[in-house]
Amino acid sequence: MTDSTSRAQQKARTAGLILEVARHRFASDGYDGTSIRAIAAEAGIDAALVMRYFGSKDGLFSAATEIDLEMSDFSDTPRQDLGAALAQHFVERWEATDTGVPLRILLTAAPKDTAAAEKMKTVFEQQLLPVIAHAVPGDSNGDAVPAKRAALIASHVLGFAFCRYVLKLPAIVAMDEAEATTWLGPAIQRCLEGGIAPLRR
Amino acid sequence: MTDSTSRAQQKARTAGLILEVARHRFASDGYDGTSIRAIAAEAGIDAALVMRYFGSKDGLFSAATEIDLEMSDFSDTPRQDLGAALAQHFVERWEATDTGVPLRILLTAAPKDTAAAEKMKTVFEQQLLPVIAHAVPGDSNGDAVPAKRAALIASHVLGFAFCRYVLKLPAIVAMDEAEATTWLGPAIQRCLEGGIAPLRR
DNA sequence: CATTCTATTCAACGATCGTTGACCCAACGG
DNA sequence: CCGTTGGGTCAACGATCGTTGAATAGAATG
Numbered sequence: 001m002t003d004s005t006s007r008a009q010q011k012a013r014t015a016g017l018i019l020e021v022a023r024h025r026f027a028s029d030g031y032d033g034t035s036i037r038a039i040a041a042e043a044g045i046d047a048a049l050v051m052r053y054f055g056s057k058d059g060l061f062s063a064a065t066e067i068d069l070e071m072s073d074f075s076d077t078p079r080q081d082l083g084a085a086l087a088q089h090f091v092e093r094w095e096a097t098d099t100g101v102p103l104r105i106l107l108t109a110a111p112k113d114t115a116a117a118e119k120m121k122t123v124f125e126q127q128l129l130p131v132i133a134h135a136v137p138g139d140s141n142g143d144a145v146p147a148k149r150a151a152l153i154a155s156h157v158l159g160f161a162f163c164r165y166v167l168k169l170p171a172i173v174a175m176d177e178a179e180a181t182t183w184l185g186p187a188i189q190r191c192l193e194g195g196i197a198p199l200r201r
Numbered sequence: 202m203t204d205s206t207s208r209a210q211q212k213a214r215t216a217g218l219i220l221e222v223a224r225h226r227f228a229s230d231g232y233d234g235t236s237i238r239a240i241a242a243e244a245g246i247d248a249a250l251v252m253r254y255f256g257s258k259d260g261l262f263s264a265a266t267e268i269d270l271e272m273s274d275f276s277d278t279p280r281q282d283l284g285a286a287l288a289q290h291f292v293e294r295w296e297a298t299d300t301g302v303p304l305r306i307l308l309t310a311a312p313k314d315t316a317a318a319e320k321m322k323t324v325f326e327q328q329l330l331p332v333i334a335h336a337v338p339g340d341s342n343g344d345a346v347p348a349k350r351a352a353l354i355a356s357h358v359l360g361f362a363f364c365r366y367v368l369k370l371p372a373i374v375a376m377d378e379a380e381a382t383t384w385l386g387p388a389i390q391r392c393l394e395g396g397i398a399p400l401r402r
Numbered sequence: 403c404a405t406t407c408t409a410t411t412c413a414a415c416g417a418t419c420g421t422t423g424a425c426c427c428a429a430c431g432g
Numbered sequence: 433c434c435g436t437t438g439g440g441t442c443a444a445c446g447a448t449c450g451t452t453g454a455a456t457a458g459a460a461t462g
Contacts, residue, residue, distance in 0.1 A: 007408065007459065014409080030313035032233035035449065046411050051451060108312030111367050112231035121368050151364060151372035152384070158368075159360015163352060166312050167322050167359075171352035183353070187388065208429065212439065236419065247441050252421060 015053050017043050022064045026105045031061060031113055061109075065102045065119060069093060069127045075134065082135050083189025088181045090157050094165075095177055104165050107158065124154045136192050152191040160184060216254050218244050223265045227306045232262060232314055262310075266320060268303045270294055270328045276335065283336050284390025289382045291358050295366075296378055305366050308359065325355045337393050353392045361385060 021043045025034040036057055040047040054060035070093070077085050094100045106123070109116040125147070132153070133146040160180065163172040175183070222244045226235040237258055241248040255261035271294070278286050295301045307324070310317040326348070333354070334347040361381070364373040376384070 011409065030233075032231075033313055036451090037449075047450085048412080048452080049410060052410085057450065111309030111312060112234055117368050121370060124368075125370070148372040151370040154368075154370065155360040155364045155373065156357070157360070158363050159356040159358070162359050162363055163356045167318050167325075167355075169322060169326070169352040169355065171349040172356065187391070190388070208437090208439065215439080237421090238419075248420085249422080249442080250440060253440085258420065 011053075014043075014045065014049070018045070018050055018053060018060070019064055022060055023101045023105065026061065026064055027101050027108065031109045031116070036060070058115075061113075061116075065105050065109075065116070067099060067102045067106070067119075067123050069099070069123065071127050071131050074131050077135070079135055079192065080189075082192055083187075084181070084185035086131075086153065086188050087184035091177050091180045091184065094157075094161055103161070107161055108166060125150065128154065132192070136194075149191045153188050156184060156187045156191070212254075215244075215246065215250070219246070219251055219254060219261070220265055223261055224302045224306060227262065227265055228302050228309065232310045232317070237261070259316075262314075262317075266303045266306050266310075266317070268300060268307065268320075268324050270300070270324065272328050272332050275332050278336070280336055280393065281390075283393055284388075285382070285386035287332075287354065287389050288385035292378050292381045292385065295358075295362055304362070308362055309367060326351065329355065333393070337395075350392045354389050357385060357388045357392070 018039065022034070022039050025039055025042070036050050037047045039060075040050055050060060054063055071089070074082065074085060094103055106116050106120040110120050111117075129147060129150040132150045136146060136149060138145050160172065160183075163169045164175075164180075219240065223235070223240050226240055226243065237251050238248045240261075241251050251261060255264055272290070275283065275286060295304055307317050307321040311321050312318070330348060330351040333351045337347060337350060339346050361373065361384075364370045365376075365381075
């Protein structure tokens with residue numbers, strides 16, 4: 001602890017650098033398209049060091065895709081404003097670099113890796129569903145309705161993200177955050193209201 | 202031409218078998234997860250034969266992802282019914298085995314392969330956009346509006362397909378074709394009507 | 403200074419992949 | 433019956449990958 005850069009700090013810094021590089025490579029090239037050698041080269045270290053810190057490529061991928069949607073304080077949001085509030089929150093999460101990059105990684109890796117698909121499913125169902133279940137309790141006859149609402153909201157958000165970040169449709173890419181929020185708000189709000197036929201079943 | 206199974210027919214039949222096997226493997230395991238050796242083994246032939254018929258793995262992939270959305274006769278559909286009609290058409294296309302499998306292939310391959318993403322973009326923009334542009338002509342002030350409408354429709358359809366075929370969210374998988382159509386119809390219809398703020402810009 | 407520890411590197415193994423060229427064998431034309 | 437064509441197979445090359453164990457160098461410690 002004599003030097004300003006102790007060896008524990010050096011290790012943490014290198015591991016952080018690996019994580020940062022890995023996130024960008026995974027996000028742009030996918031899981032298979034990204035090699036540990038490429039990550040190591042971009043980080044200026046040896047490939048074996050990545051193995052030593054994260055155990056395996058899967059371990060590095062898991063560490064690089066830790067996602068927290070930070071969905072907490074929607075308890076007091078009126079139900080009629082929840083669609084707009086959720087839209088704004090999701091757009092901000094996807095556009096932010098800290099949470100957006102891992103989300104985009106999972107979005108691109110989900111098709112091939114079953115674990116990534118499961119992880120994204122868990123993220124959306126376990127972080128989004130409680131908010132929905134609290135705001136719109138299950139009807140008297142059916143109890144799977146909140147899950148359906150959450151899934152349909154996820155469908156809207158993921159479809160928008162897919163067209164914006166994967167397909168890069170010009171008309172979707174051109175929208176700024178405010179415009180995206182304005183568009184997604186009513187679409188999400190529709191999933192929260194009870195009169196729609198598919199939600200009745 | 203003496204035998205019932207001439208050699209030209211044999212070649213066509215084998216090539217068709219390769220294509221069929223390749224489509225299912227690509228759809229379930231993605232582009233990288235599918236090896237030419239695995240396709241050849243499942244088809245009961247040698248890997249070199251695949252190369253002989255399709256030139257390369259990319260050639261096989263391109264041949265396996267030829268998509269025709271068969272969007273032709275929407276000219277007479279009233280504008281107010283177009284959302285429901287498009288919803289029914291898309292749900293049928295995605296559920297059908299002939300067109301649905303290649304669509305699912307592109308959906309899973311688009312994140313990694315830029316060519317696949319470009320192909321899917323072309324499919325949706327060049328086969329969907331003319332229908333939209335014909336039904337809802339460009340406004341007097343802006344001309345990029347039909348493209349935005351088509352992109353937002355694609356966002357809805359692809360988001361639904363992503364949750365249904367990739368993430369396999371239980372609430373979305375459980376929906377039958379009629380329920381999916383009933384849900385997607387109003388969502389698509391909303392993209393066709395002009396009073397919505399993001400479409401004004 | 404000697405020793406220990408650890409972050410990091412080096413070299414290599416085994417596996418898998420796309421791709422290629424030589425080869426085999428049954429079906430056709432003469 | 434012989435020569436040719438072409439569908440199909442076999443073995444191998446070169447490249448890349450994830451992964452591993454030994455080796456190195458420099459800080460921490462006594």
